[in-house]
Amino acid sequence: MSCHRALIFFHVAYLCFAAIRPTRGADTPAVNESTQVKLIMVGDIMVAKDEETGIQIEQGKDPFQAFAEIFKAADVSIGNLECVIAEKGVAEEKPYTFLAHPRVVPLLKQHFTGLSVANNHSCDFGKPAFVEQCERLEKAQIPYFGGGRDLAAAHRPWIIERNGLKIAMLGYCEVFMKSFQAQDNEAGVAWSENDERVLADIQSAKKIADVVIPYMHWGWESEPANDRQKQFARKMIDAGADVIVGSHPHVTQEVEYYQGHLIVYSLGNFVFNGFESEATQTGWALQMTLDKQGVVKWDTLVARLDPQGAPHPDLQAKSPCGKRGDTTILMQDHMVQTPSSIEAR
Ligand SMILES: [Zn+2]
Numbered sequence: 001m002s003c004h005r006a007l008i009f010f011h012v013a014y015l016c017f018a019a020i021r022p023t024r025g026a027d028t029p030a031v032n033e034s035t036q037v038k039l040i041m042v043g044d045i046m047v048a049k050d051e052e053t054g055i056q057i058e059q060g061k062d063p064f065q066a067f068a069e070i071f072k073a074a075d076v077s078i079g080n081l082e083c084v085i086a087e088k089g090v091a092e093e094k095p096y097t098f099l100a101h102p103r104v105v106p107l108l109k110q111h112f113t114g115l116s117v118a119n120n121h122s123c124d125f126g127k128p129a130f131v132e133q134c135e136r137l138e139k140a141q142i143p144y145f146g147g148g149r150d151l152a153a154a155h156r157p158w159i160i161e162r163n164g165l166k167i168a169m170l171g172y173c174e175v176f177m178k179s180f181q182a183q184d185n186e187a188g189v190a191w192s193e194n195d196e197r198v199l200a201d202i203q204s205a206k207k208i209a210d211v212v213i214p215y216m217h218w219g220w221e222s223e224p225a226n227d228r229q230k231q232f233a234r235k236m237i238d239a240g241a242d243v244i245v246g247s248h249p250h251v252t253q254e255v256e257y258y259q260g261h262l263i264v265y266s267l268g269n270f271v272f273n274g275f276e277s278e279a280t281q282t283g284w285a286l287q288m289t290l291d292k293q294g295v296v297k298w299d300t301l302v303a304r305l306d307p308q309g310a311p312h313p314d315l316q317a318k319s320p321c322g323k324r325g326d327t328t329i330l331m332q333d334h335m336v337q338t339p340s341s342i343e344a345r
Contacts, residue, residue: 002044004191007200010112010117010326013339014240020246024211026144031044031299031344033165034164035163035164035165035289035291035292035323036163036165036289036290036291036296037074037075037076037160037162037163037167037289037290037291038073038074038075038076038288038289039074039078039167039287039288039289039290039313040070040071040074040076040077040078040285040286040287040288041076041077041079041215041245041267041285041286041288042067042077042078042079042080042118042267042270042283042284042286042311043079043080043110043247043266043267043268043269043270043284044079044080044082044119044248044250044268044269044270044271044272044283045079045080045081045083045265045270045271046082046083046098046121046269046271046272046273046309047063047083047100047104047107047271048083048098048099048100049099049100049101050099051098051273051309052273052274052307052308052309053059053271053272053273053308053309053310054084054100054101054104056308056309056310057101057103057104057107058101058103061310062107062110063107063271063308063309063310063311064107064110064111064271064310064311065114065310066310066311066312066313067111067285067303067311067313068110068111069111070285070287070301070313071111075162075163076113076114076115076160076162076167076286077111077112078112078113078114078115078116078169078215079112079115079116079270080115080116080118080119080215080217080247080270081108081115081116081117081119081122081144082098082119082121082237082272083098083099083100083121083124084098084099084100084122084123084124084125084129084130084133084253084288085100085101085102085104085105085132085133085136085137086099086100086102086125086129086130086132086133086136087102087132088128088129088132089124089125089126089128089129089132090125090126091124091125092123092124092125092126094176094177096121097121097124097125098121098124099125099129100126102136105136105137105140105142106140107331108140108142109140109141109154112142112204113143113160114142114143114144114145114158114160114169115137115142115143115144115145116144116145116169116171116215116217117130117133117144117145117146117147117171117189117234118145118146118147118154118171118172118173118189118190118215119146119175119189119215119217119247119248120175120176120177120180120217120248122147122169122172122173122180122188122189123177123179123180123188123189127186127187127188130147130148130187130188131180131187134147134148134187136172143158144158144172145157145158145169145170145171145192145215146170146172146173146215146217147171147181147182147187147188147189147190149182149187149285150182150183150184150185150186150187150189151182151183151184151185151186151188153182153186154181154182154188154189154190155170155182155190155197155201155269157169157170157201157208157212159208159209165210165211165290165291165292166209166210166211167209167210167211167212167213167290168205168206168208168209168211168212169212169213169215170190170198170201170202170205170212170213170214170215171189171190171214171215171216171217172188172190172191172192172198172215172216172217172218173191173192173207173217173218174191174192174216174217174218175217175218175248176233178191192216192218192232193208193233193342195235196234199235199236199239202214202236202239202240202241203239203240205240206239206241208331210291210292211242211243211290211292211294212240212241212242212243213242213243213244213245214236214241214244214245215245215246215247216229216232216233216244216245216246216247217246217248218232218246219246219248219249219265219266220249221248221249221250221251221254222249222250222279222280223249223251223252223336224253224254225228225253225265225266227255229246229253230265233258233263233265237258237259237261237263238259242261242290242294242295243261243262243263243264243288243294243295244261244262244263244264244265245264245267245286246264246265246266246267247266247267247268248266249265249266249268250268250269250272250275250280251266251268251279251280251281251282252266252267252268252279252282252284252300253265255300255320255329256282256329257322257326257327257329259329260324260325261294261295262288262295262298262322264284264286264300264320265285266283267283267286267295268282268284268303269281269282269283269305269309270278270283270285270303270305270311271305271309271310271311272305272308272309273305273307273308273309275305275309276291280305281304281305282302282304282305283302283303283305283311284300284301284302284303284319285300285301285303285311285313286298286299286300287299287300287301293324294324295324296323296324297321297322297323297324298321298323299320299321300319300320301313301315301319302314302319302320304317315333316333317325317333318331318332318333319331319332329345332340
């Protein structure tokens with residue numbers, strides 16, 4: 001090969017290499033599938049032993065079964081545990097108290113990568129029962145967030161690392177009873193009425209993680225998102241949160257973008273009996289593909305709760321979805337994300 005021809009060969013080879021090499025730079029981020037993570041989040045999970053959901057589990061049934069494959073197709077699955085798993089405890093004086101039998105732990109372990117405990121039922125049977133739950137989840141190696149043995153633990157993010165991407169999950173409750181909140185030297189949940197503390201948590205989490213997701217327990221039951229939720233969601237995004245997700249109202253609420261960031265105010269119920277209206281028996285499984293810049297694309301898969309409180313995917317239902325760069329929320333029907341179909345949409 002002459003020098004000239006060799007030069008042409010290397011030049012062509014370089015052009016080919018340059019064409020397939022990912023372009024780096026702030027404006028043109030590399031498309032690197034290996035740094036993407038598929039995260040699925042669901043709403044409230046109530047599996048109390050005296051309720052239909054807990055009785056079904058006692059009889060050997062698995063209320064999560066219809067979603068098992070969908071969870072498996074994700075890298076990370078997260079729900080809100082809306083009860084307390086303990087054998088001992090005294091019920092608080094409040095309208096509803098939910099005590100779950102420890103037999104639910106293996107089922108939660110089977111289906112969930114981690115759980116939020118920041119809600120208005122975590123301390124239904126007192127702080128000692130909540131600490132017992134912490135011990136049981138730790139023994140089963142189920143990470144949890146939004147609550148802990150003291151204030152610092154309750155506010156500490158759960159950092160998940162998958163495919164080189166670091167995700168920080170924070171959990172907060174601002175729904176009655178306030179006595180559930182953790183103190184300096186007392187167990188409990190992370191409380192979000194102290195907005196500055198939450199915003200500081202988000203700023204700290206953003207220094208150690210690529211994506212920060214606060215999972216909020218907030219809003220009024222069976223109502224659209226209120227002004228407090230809307231204002232605080234914006235503040236959290238301004239502080240560095242990438243996505244805001246919520247639950248508690250027993251219904252799904254609005255979805256919107258703020259500064260390009262996704263806000264899903266309420267995922268609604270996921271495993272919960274005792275409801276009869278279509279709105280309260282409909283939840284969403286929020287499926288998100290994440291990378292270092294946040295949400296690449298997202299989808300809400302509709303879950304219809306049966307009379308026993310177990311969810312079933314409804315693939316015909318239209319519900320919100322979207323992708324990076326969208327400015328309006330799309331409504332579409334759905335496909336189950338299995339490993340083979342996960343990129344189809
Ligand atoms: Zn709640």
